[in-house]
Amino acid sequence: MAKPHPDRERALERLTEVAAVLERPDVTMRRMFGSEGLAVRGKLFAFASTAGDLVVKLPEQRIGELGLDPMVMRGRPMREWAVVPYDAGEERWRTIAGEAYAFVDSISP
Known part of the structure; x- marks a missing residue:
């Protein structure tokens, strides 16, 4: 391995x-996506990218409000997935991961 x-x-x-x-x-x-991630009731809401950034699931509007870039997979931006750079810091990761948790929790049965 x-x-x-x-x-x-x-x-x-x-x-x-x-x-x-x-x-x-x-x-x-x-x-998922070749990396370990955090899930709520089996639904992924955050994971570490191969580049070492945090990738989170959030509403598209919120991604724009936070000034985050969309996650790009196979040359295509992924709807509701955004990248939080490693250099943004642990506090920003915690805050945004918390938002991602709340979002996925609210849309998951």
Whole structure:
């Protein structure tokens, strides 16, 4: 098995710290898009990208309000998925991951 890219590895460490701060009993780690991510009732709301950034699921309007770039997959921007750069800092990651949790929680049965 290949060793994770160093940027993704440090992002996964931060993501684990963010998960601990969220302190939600229904949040689990699961694998998607080739990386570990956070899910609520099995629905992914945040994960670490291969570049080491946080990718979150939010309403399109909120992504614009936060000034985030959309996640691009296979050359296409993904609707309701945005990138939070690693350099934005752990506090911003926590805040936005919390918003992503609330959004996915509200749309998941």
